Amino acid sequence: MKNRTIKVDYLARVEGEGGLLIKVKGNQVSEVKLRIFEPPRFFEAFLRGRHFSEAPDITARICGICPVAYQMSACHAMEDAFGAQIPPPIRSLRRLLYCGEWIESHALHIYLLHAPDFLGYEDAIRMAKDHPDAVKRGLRLKKAGNAIVNLLGGREIHPINVRVGGFYKIPAKSEFLALAEELKWAREASLETVRWVASLPIPDFERDYEFVSLRHPDEYPFNEGRIVSNRGTDIAVREYEQHFAEEHVAHSNALHSATKEGKSYFVGPLARYSLNFDRLPSHVQDAARAAGLGTVCRNPFQGIIVRAVETLYACDEALRLIDAFEMPDRPFVEVEPRVGSGCGCTEAPRGSLYHRYRIDERGLISDAKIVPPTSQNLKTIEHDLLDLVPKNLEMQKDRLQWRCEAAVRNYDPCISCATHFLRLEIEKE
Amino acid sequence: MTGLRATTIIIGVGNESRGDDGAGIAAARLLKSRITPGIEVLEQSGEGTALMDAWRGASRVILIDAVCSGVTPGTIHRLDAAATPVPTSIFPCSTHSFGLADAIEMARALHELPPQVIIYGIEGAAFDEGTPLSSAVELAIRAVADQIQKELQIAVLESPPSNT
Numbered sequence: 266m267k268n269r270t271i272k273v274d275y276l277a278r279v280e281g282e283g284g285l286l287i288k289v290k291g292n293q294v295s296e297v298k299l300r301i302f303e304p305p306r307f308f309e310a311f312l313r314g315r316h317f318s319e320a321p322d323i324t325a326r327i328c329g330i331c332p333v334a335y336q337m338s339a340c341h342a343m344e345d346a347f348g349a350q351i352p353p354p355i356r357s358l359r360r361l362l363y364c365g366e367w368i369e370s371h372a373l374h375i376y377l378l379h380a381p382d383f384l385g386y387e388d389a390i391r392m393a394k395d396h397p398d399a400v401k402r403g404l405r406l407k408k409a410g411n412a413i414v415n416l417l418g419g420r421e422i423h424p425i426n427v428r429v430g431g432f433y434k435i436p437a438k439s440e441f442l443a444l445a446e447e448l449k450w451a452r453e454a455s456l457e458t459v460r461w462v463a464s465l466p467i468p469d470f471e472r473d474y475e476f477v478s479l480r481h482p483d484e485y486p487f488n489e490g491r492i493v494s495n496r497g498t499d500i501a502v503r504e505y506e507q508h509f510a511e512e513h514v515a516h517s518n519a520l521h522s523a524t525k526e527g528k529s530y531f532v533g534p535l536a537r538y539s540l541n542f543d544r545l546p547s548h549v550q551d552a553a554r555a556a557g558l559g560t561v562c563r564n565p566f567q568g569i570i571v572r573a574v575e576t577l578y579a580c581d582e583a584l585r586l587i588d589a590f591e592m593p594d595r596p597f598v599e600v601e602p603r604v605g606s607g608c609g610c611t612e613a614p615r616g617s618l619y620h621r622y623r624i625d626e627r628g629l630i631s632d633a634k635i636v637p638p639t640s641q642n643l644k645t646i647e648h649d650l651l652d653l654v655p656k657n658l659e660m661q662k663d664r665l666q667w668r669c670e671a672a673v674r675n676y677d678p679c680i681s682c683a684t685h686f687l688r689l690e691i692e693k694e
Numbered sequence: 695m696t697g698l699r700a701t702t703i704i705i706g707v708g709n710e711s712r713g714d715d716g717a718g719i720a721a722a723r724l725l726k727s728r729i730t731p732g733i734e735v736l737e738q739s740g741e742g743t744a745l746m747d748a749w750r751g752a753s754r755v756i757l758i759d760a761v762c763s764g765v766t767p768g769t770i771h772r773l774d775a776a777a778t779p780v781p782t783s784i785f786p787c788s789t790h791s792f793g794l795a796d797a798i799e800m801a802r803a804l805h806e807l808p809p810q811v812i813i814y815g816i817e818g819a820a821f822d823e824g825t826p827l828s829s830a831v832e833l834a835i836r837a838v839a840d841q842i843q844k845e846l847q848i849a850v851l852e853s854p855p856s857n858t
Contacts, residue, residue: 393804397804
């Protein structure tokens with residue numbers, strides 16, 4: 266019998282502050298804790314009493330990498346509450362903005378955060394010395410995504426041009442067309458990225474997950490659709506809280522989500538891909554197949570390949586949307602606030618992001634709930650580690666630790682997002 | 695942008711809404727009013743890839759940022775980043791996972807670092823949201839601006855005569 270402890274005080278290459286503790290007794294893992302010590306951020310509390318129109322800009326501050334996702338979910342929730350209908354040209358521009366965010370976020374994760382795991386480098390800077398062309402490609406790809414967010418969002422980080430009902434200002438068609446040249450390069454570069462990540466030594470590891478994502482009748486999902494799973498869930502966004510719940514766990518400042526039956530589930534690129542493969546254009550499907558993926562992907566380490574496939578899709582979709590651009594009559598539709606509540610769920614780069622707001626007669630927010638993708642994945646990450654560690658006990662400790670850290674990074678966890686929450690429990694004697 | 699930008703760029707880095715984290719931005723603004731045309735003065739949040747783009751092709755970059763290394767607030771650090779690696783630990787104020795020090799080391803690895811890179815670090819006292827610059831830092835900002843102005847003039851004198 267041999268006892269071992271894997272302890273990572275401070276996880277690198279994740280957004281925010283977290284650590285990892287795994288205790289092994291003999292061949293059994295006795296404890297797995299993804300310790301989230303990033304302080305709670307209380308966004309839901311300080312949304313209370315604010316005007317409904319402020320929600321997109323306030324919640325965008327939760328994350329510097331996926332602010333568009335927060336703006337989109339907030340807008341959709343408000344529009345749901347007020348019964349607003351968004352015209353197709355504005356809807357298309359929202360998809361375009363989301364493409365920008367996916368490209369920049371996925372390129373960052375693939376090249377700077379995750380690839381070093383597979384190539385055996387401590388970080389991307391060390392990797393860049395041996396793989397300069399790959400890193401340069403990644404940085405330029407990220408910039409192509411930033412350029413979309415910069416143009417349509419008004420600036421690259423925490424964009425300011427999104428409002429409930431649409432946008433404050435819509436750039437001229439010529440400005441969108443000016444992005445196309447670089448996006449054509451980005452499309453080729455993302456195809457190259459798919460090939461490159463497929464060549465990385467990716468560990469064999471599969472689990473039978475419950476995948477959850479949006480599904481739209483015609484499109485690969487960004488903003489709209491029903492929430493579906495491979496276990497038969499098929500619900501409207503409004504029914505989310507009847508099927509999924511958050512719980513507090515002692516070792517984490519982030520809540521953990523689970524299904525109402527208490528089971529872990531998986532949101533993010535793997536889930537989206539596995540539930541929506543048929544919604545990808547055929548040439549993107551071909552690229553995925555050529556990279557060794559099936560129509561469903563259950564190996565979380567292959568998430569890096571799925572992200573590359575989604576980056577290719579996002580470049581392709583951005584070019585399609587720019588080509589079909591129509592200037593809306595007005596940049597936004599007027600929304601008339603009314604008492605009630607509304608829900609929104611959109612696909613952030615890391616997975617489904619759910620918002621719910623209650624609005625009072627003054628148009629002020631009386632209650633807010635935000636469930637980011639990382640909270641929904643925390644339980645699944647811990648379950649992956651429970652399964653992964655016993656299968657790899659023959660590894661040297663430092664290699665096993667490396668593998669475990671990579672397994673966490675499979676989910677591109679955003680701890681800053683996950684600790685946005687409200688609940689603060691005080692124990693009294 | 696091509697590699698033909700034979701020029702000096704001054705970049706103030708920081709967030710003016712977070713107390714002394716605004717030191718770099720304030721110094722850049724002060725310099726903007728003093729520097730002769732031909733030298734670009736930029737303001738940046740500190741996001742690494744944006745910094746790498748900002749200095750691409752420059753022959754010399756001077757960065758000004760707030761630091762918190764634990765010494766007396768207002769202390770001025772001067773680092774020659776082209777000569778030695780930048781210690782990432784003195785820039786914990788960055789809200790970016792890929793910040794200034796990472797950008798410098800990444801550019802070095804990719805052979806994209808300008809030939810001359812000087813960092814002025816101004817030791818901050820407080821980085822709270824919505825607070826003004828502390829008085830020690832205000833003094834240091836002026837001192838850094840003076841020093842950079844002096845350094846640039848000296849460097850101009852030391853430059854070989856132009857052929858054009």
